[in-house]
Amino acid sequence: MTLAPITSDALPVQxxxxxxxxGASSGIFAGLNCGTGSTDLAGAVAINRAxxxxxxxxxxxxxxxxxxxxxxxxxxxxGPVPVRPHADAMVTATPGVALxxxxxxCQPVLFADARAGVIGAAHAGWRGSxxxxxxxxxxxxxxxxxxxxxxxxxxxxxxxxGAYEVGPEFFYSFTDADPAYSRFFATGKGDRMLFDLxxxxxxxxxxxxxxxAAWTGHCTYHDAERFFSFRRTTHAGEADYGRLISVIxx
Numbered sequence: 001m002t003l004a005p006i007t008s009d010a011l012p013v014q015x016x017x018x019x020x021x022x023g024a025s026s027g028i029f030a031g032l033n034c035g036t037g038s039t040d041l042a043g044a045v046a047i048n049r050a051x052x053x054x055x056x057x058x059x060x061x062x063x064x065x066x067x068x069x070x071x072x073x074x075x076x077x078x079g080p081v082p083v084r085p086h087a088d089a090m091v092t093a094t095p096g097v098a099l100x101x102x103x104x105x106c107q108p109v110l111f112a113d114a115r116a117g118v119i120g121a122a123h124a125g126w127r128g129s130x131x132x133x134x135x136x137x138x139x140x141x142x143x144x145x146x147x148x149x150x151x152x153x154x155x156x157x158x159x160x161x162g163a164y165e166v167g168p169e170f171f172y173s174f175t176d177a178d179p180a181y182s183r184f185f186a187t188g189k190g191d192r193m194l195f196d197l198x199x200x201x202x203x204x205x206x207x208x209x210x211x212x213a214a215w216t217g218h219c220t221y222h223d224a225e226r227f228f229s230f231r232r233t234t235h236a237g238e239a240d241y242g243r244l245i246s247v248i249x250x
Contacts, residue, residue: 003055008154010212012114015248017156019226023048028238035243056247058098065100070127074140089122089137093144098249104230105159105220107201108246113146119248135208148209155215156246161196163221
């Protein structure tokens with residue numbers, strides 16, 4: 001089956017927010033599960049990652065990623081990385097290196113300053129977004145010669161507000177930091193609230209001064225045919241879940 005990555009005209013370099021289409025995994029992982037930390041068959045995950053590398057036109061060892069920890073840590077990359085560093089974003093100005101992020105509801109964010117030849121990729125859940133991973137990625141790109149007003153940042157498929165139900169403690173953790181953050185919450189059932197993760201991500205990107213920021217508009221929770229979702233899996237009582245991969249390269 002053919003891979004079916006989602007792309008954005010705002011990123012004028014090769015990239016893809018890959019869906020679960022075109023993979024070798026089966027069962028609850030059916031499709032293109034690229035999560036080496038999942039309980040999927042290692043051989044199936046290896047085939048899936050090889051297919052992504054081929055689609056991106058790079059050797060498998062040039063498809064780089066990090067051990068994601070919901071932090072604001074960013075790793076500058078100049079070539080193949082033998083061991084995945086503990087971080088949540090990568091930046092590079094090296095052609096032929098593909099930066100990848102794994103998600104299953106969190107925001108995958110791909111960055112590019114095509115004029116300067118600098119790219120980035122960030123994993124931004126709510127913790128990372130509050131912690132500053134998006135701003136840190138922009139700063140790290142500037143360290144490689146990018147200019148933030150020339151950076152395009154695109155948020156890929158992630159959980160949408162209608163599916164992201166949270167409790168009062170979550171709400172107050174945001175509003176205690178900044179009362180204006182209340183605008184990213186809608187009223188849910190009872191004492192529940194609905195959090196707008198991509199809206200919050202766009203706000204942080206725009207406040208960071210990037211030239212262009214947008215969300216592809218795809219919800220991982222509501223489209224089971226195309227996307228894996230941690231929250232949907234949890235609600236279904238399934239034992240594990242697949243991970244989507246998002247990739248960018250010069």
